[in-house]
Amino acid sequence: MSSRETILQRLRNRTGGELTVPECDFSVLVRDDWSTKERIERFEKMIESVHGEVHHCTEDMWMERLAEVLNTRGARNLLIPKQHEIGQSLRTAGRNDLPELLIYDEPIESWQSHLFNEVDASITSTRGGIAETGSLILWPNEDEPRLMSLVPPVHIAVLRAAELYTTFHEAMKAQNWAAGMPTNALLISGPSKTADIEQTLAYGVHGPKELIVLIIE
Amino acid sequence: MSETAEHTGHHIDVKEFHPRAQAAIHDPKIRKNFRSAMDGLMSKRKTAFEGWDLETLRDLGANVRLRALANLPDLLEQLEKKLIENGIRVHWAVDGDEACRIVRDICKARDAKTVIKGKSMVSEEMELNHYLEEQGIEALESDLGEYIVQLADETPSHIIMPAIHKNTGEISQLLHEKTGTDLSNDVEYLTASARLQLREKFMNADVGVSGVNFAVAETGTLCLVENEGNGRMTTTVPKCHIAVTGIEKVVPSMEDVSALLALLTRSATGQHITTYFNMISGPRKAEELDGPEEVHLVLVDNGRSSIYQDDELLDTLRCIRCGACMNHCPVYTRVGGHAYGTTYPGPIGKILMPHLIGLDEGRHLPSASSLCGACGEVCPVKIPIPDLLVRLRQESVDGDKLHPAKVRGHGAKRSSMEAMIWKGWAWMHASPGIYRFGTGAASKFRALQPSKAGAWTDYRTPPKLAAKTLHQRMKERGQ
């Protein structure tokens, strides 16, 4: 008998007999409807409490803010999506206050060490955010691959205020995650960090040292 | 090579709990490191649940886990089906050795020489690192705490914070000796050095091995909780990702995950959520530009299906490995994780390890507790840990030949002397005449009471018998 069958059979022929299935009432996870304003405030508070940064932007001026953010950090380049409108508008804006724009359009194998060693910052879209925990929802794809939000030392994420949910529970229901998930989905709630050395917080241990959120209101 | 060859484990002798606990209690560094860390974690947990109806949330957590366990075999099959549809390969292992061999075979098939690892307690349980090393495959831990512990050739002393027993100076010294970094108490510098060292390793590793926090049957999704990003690196950069997990980790849907996640991170470290919540549902698709080409899941039983047989012991399998029970345990806080000598220390270790190693080897574990109940009160999935400890204590002295107890190695702690004394005790208490005679005689000859009563009086003054028994006094009062 295979190990699979051995295990399943042992579980099926439980000596204790059938187990009762309890009711699960998820209403405790449902938060009173927070207004958009409350959601933004909570989101900002949570992100800042974990060393992230939030900038309030509008459709018209987010690029300006982005340029400021990058310039104060002396970023030499910025990794942008190719298809997504964020990338499109950056490329067509013709601004001279932005650093060199890079595109992730080749398999990682062909430029791994460049990505790991030479890219200073990246910008990605989000599929919304979660106010209660200060989280960003990312579904990486071929246009914005998984490593974009992980390898560069600065990750900038664009979040539309209208897509800010109250809780994770609400977000997954509203977006119907049960219908199917992408190969990789992420909640990102701050820059990479560790407290493994005597409980002292240090940022950027493996992932980005900084997480900057541009909220478009 | 023989397929049944057991690999040589790096077991500490679990039976030596008492001398190790003694040594730890007299080690001011251990006392201080654990005390301050645990105090901090306890208060952070409390703050993190502010504004939540914690009892109702814990009820939900318990029910979600119980529901999953009630359907465990079906859910495992559903999970397997869904994962295969998603392109993830599924393997089953009855024990740690088989799981190790599965990982080895996947590595060998890819001609892999180096494995980078994300945090996985199940792989600690399997002693995977040593096994792979014996097979000529380098296995390197990438979680900073695990990395430190591995460099020191130690085992984790806490399931969430593996290197909590070390202070900055020791870590600096260790990194200096093993990796050539400068001696420094600057945690930023030490962390940045480790980042550099490990980034090289991520880029060159052939295989990434990780654990799993929740496996979702409905969508075929493996969920990983972490702060550092090493888990994401491990599961994204190498061409092949192998996830290992206990069979109890499966839940029906993402909705269940939302409840457990709300409880897990707050209970563990007092965080509302961890930096990364990584949900993996498949290998890289043809059009995608990164991610592993191959994803495997190894479902490990290793004693879990035995625990599953018994209605009471089954509750052990609800555990989501948050570590809150150890953070709040007065024994763990004082002796630290290494004193237990087991993969999982603290209260969860005391109720889980006897099943994995047998009650003969783990005989001291259920007794290493004051039964104060703190663990049961904080457990996010309401595991009645103290009740389970009592049950295991019973099993460890079990002598019932007709209805023998269930846990492997039961009865190992039974002493015929002790059993006789308790039999006598029961007999005396069941016969009023003998009871009165016995207590009366004890009071009368109380001067003969020995001043030492074994280990009990090592740290305590011996209780003195009163001059008169309670019965005598009541009689004198005319009642």
Ligand code: SF4
């Ligand atoms: S037994 Fe409960 S408190 Fe302890 S680690 Fe498991 S879930 Fe957490």
